[in-house]
Amino acid sequence: MEGSNAETELGVSVGSIRITDVTQDGDLLTFAITSQKLNGSAGVCVFRTYDDFDWLQQSLFSQENLPGLQGIIFPPLPSKAFPSQSNTQTKTLKQLGFLALGQDWQSYCKALEFYLQQVAAHPTLCKSKALDSFLVNSESPGKQRGKKGIFNRLSQAVEEMRKESHKDVDNFFQNERNKNTNVASLSKVATEKLLDVVMTEQKLALACGHFSTSLHLCVNQDDADAVAFSKICLKLSDIIEAVKRNFEKVASNNLSTLGLGLDLESRYQEAEKEMLFRRTCKLIELETVKKNTEKAKANKREVMEAFQKAAEKEFNQISSVAKQEIERFHSSRVNVLQNFLIGWCEQQLNTAKEFAELYSQHLEACRNMYSD
Template structure:
């Protein structure tokens, strides 16, 4: 969701050229074809990756512990692993993936994975990670190299997480941001769930219209004049219901491919910002604990504690500085991203409305002609 003008300078491929062009399923494994354009030539490159390769990349980004201020970065959120097994119910898939579980041939899921790669490649800091370049251009799968679990995974699994999340911040900027993030994360999640309910209802209505349209054909009878007349009415009504079915399908598909993906991305990014703010809060608590220990220390031990306190304070200030830049970039870009998704959604729905308004007018005219005969 965040753009960076320096991103393409650190990669051997163009960040904006990254595309998932195809996906194949073999049992429970999805294999993604990832194409991109090299910067130093007109040649393109295409590699094949499975989900474990994406997870390796994410862990590699998390594990750059020697990179100053890394804990202040809002990491592009990697979608959950797709449930491909036939034994998994749609309810379970929807709970885990939401909109990404819908659509044909994993199109929505592929688009989300594509967004993930583009956002990592467009990030001014993360794009410099050598693992990203390796992921995009090396033909051999990197997933065989076990990625180390970064510090962020350990922090997110802390038993005292709830206590740390409610810890009051010393900086009003971050305290206000935490409060806003809590509200926006909840609201974006609800908005995503509500739109998902609407889309699924439209799909169910389309299915019901299909059954109704088919059933009307069973009423066709050619035994006498009255039966023939009734059959004509049934066939014409079947055509109308079929048009209604196609309308529901198109409207649902429009929402799925635009606003649905946008809200899903927004919801996952709010969680990513929440994780960043939590990491900073953990470092704040660590600093406050060190300060208390320094105050109690005596003699030579106090000098060592003071030196350690300065190091922790320096690290905390750096994390806070990086976090502020990330938050500013995040807010400016998320508005543009959501705006683009909304515009795309409105345009598609408007075109669909115009298209089917014409169809309905044609059916109405046909009905008038039928009764005027």
């Protein structure tokens, strides 16, 4: 879209951005995105597909005239979902993790909602005209493909893995790279382990459902002993059904709170890793330019020195932006993960209280059966 890289003030409230609905047509998911305008009480509702989200991300990447762009930690856009695939398939779970679970793509919608809110809350990215257009224009922007830009050309350099081990000239960034490598790995493992827990809880809930149903097959009214046994089976079926609902609720809590938090944390760690790698690539380019300048002949030295000066200026801008981004990243990520953890504890505590009371009722009912 022409002029999509121009800066503008975001016309909607960041906190009001919500994905309120999703419709599915074959492999196509369409998301209803609502927000509230700042200059009045009017609300806005637009409909976007994943291609539109991808257009927005590419538009943010392609702001080539923005100083220090490559030092920005871009909010990570979740991978594209393919609704025709079963959510239990290994490929889909590997691709989307927690976002493939839940009913009616609720977790996936929440992740996209977080993405939009993080972009809108970013002090630089929120000024992109592309974001404002995405949120308020009724026409789908995805039909007008964004430029790949210098960002993607640098991303292709990921193939040169040797650059990842290149020693940094700044201890701040070298330490951050080392820390990011460890935290990114741990975040990924923690996310995968919790995903295993949630899937196990779902399987246990399913097994309890089958067991509860099977107990009804034992009901027999032929004689007094059979009637007594049938009562026990029915009561046990009720108890197993309660256990089933407990597993479902606990799994749902894990998914909607800590699961989404760990998924977001893991993807953000990868986003920081990509930023640090882009800066490392620029560092290597600068070092190459310096070497070429030193080797340059007298008649070309002036041109090479000017080129080196420009490269140094660009690298310093990227490093300056990157330091600010890292400080903001650590502060915001701690707060976000803390909120997810608090929500997780509150939901699981409420669930525990709810089912403890229900189990007490079932226990009392069993005592009454044997006292009669």
